[in-house]
Amino acid sequence: MSAAAATEATLTSQEYIKHHLTNLTVGEGFWSWNLDSLGWSVFLGLVFLTIFRSVAKKATPGVPGKLQCAVEMVVEFVDDSVKGTFHGKNDLIAPLALTIFVWILLMNAMDWVPVDLIPWIISLVTGMDMADIYMKPVPTADLSTTFALAGGVFFLIVYYSIKVKGFGGFMKELYTQPFGHWSLYPINFILEVVTLLARPLSLALRLFGNLYAGELIFLLIATLGLYQLPLHFIWAVFHLLVIPLQAFIFMMLTIVYLSLAHEDH
């Protein structure tokens, strides 16, 4: 939080916030890589998969252990959400929803890590000046991450639309809705393509916006000196709501979009 107040004292608030919202990047132009987003997201994904895989390996139909109970609660919660919305037979959607939910939840939860904690630890270990350390540990506050997730979902929407309805059926759906008359087909097409593209776009921007704003407010609070302590607490408590909710919304909308893709009109 304010551990680095002394070393950051030379920075203005604006510079401080800007500094913290800058990714650790290598490369130039488009071919630059945000190492912090990649590293943290992969690390958190591995945390998720390691825990769940260890439970899956030892999963017993008998009396479950405490960890198995916790994991099963999450799995059943996701399974209920999927079954409540999607009525077809698809082995991908439920694990996809589970991955999305837990992974995004963990990535969002990085928002709770005090904004200066990780740079401070790095400076302690490497001896670098904190002003030179760029670290944005919330991967979902990075547009690249949210667009990657939404892009994956978008690809699946198109894939299943074509798989279930055929290419012709998919095109027919784009042209003949919502107006049935042939003269309005071009308008239909524009409307439907916008609808189709709005889905991943809204998924990505909603998640990014919420987490980026959350991070920004944390940083603003961090510039307030002593008053930041209660405010940080309040904002962190508020994120008890925001973090799971955004993960849940992303998962739920993914399920809804994919079940829409399966429906034949």
Add this chain to the structure above:
Amino acid sequence: MNINATIIGQLIAFVVFVIFCMKFVWPPIMAAIEARQATIADGLAASDRAAKDLELAQEKATAQLKEAKVQAASIVDAAKKLEAKIIEETAGKAQVEKEKILTSGLAEIETERNRAKEELRAQVAVLAIAAAEKILERSIDAAAHSDILDKLVAEL
């Protein structure tokens, strides 16, 4: 906050995670959950069945008890009837026996009396003859006067 090549890395990570989850995480956990659900459902069904069985057994026991009571009552009834009948029959037989004994006794008495009478008559005849001999001081030819004696005997 521009989109850069990170998106490619994230997309690859996403795909790999989803595939791993689909292949190695979801199926075993779901299988365990479903197996447990089946076990619990079986257990509940079994306990339901056991409760129903118990109820049925209790009903059966009650019915059997009732039937047994009815049977016992009817047996007691029949026994009482039989007893009464036996008593009645025995009493009847005893009556008959009594009468038979009585009549045979009476008949015996009668014959005994008759015999005594006969003896008496015979002796009376002898006595009468002796008396008459004494009176007449002579002996009477019993054979010659047997008709008179017979007449006398008959008159006794």
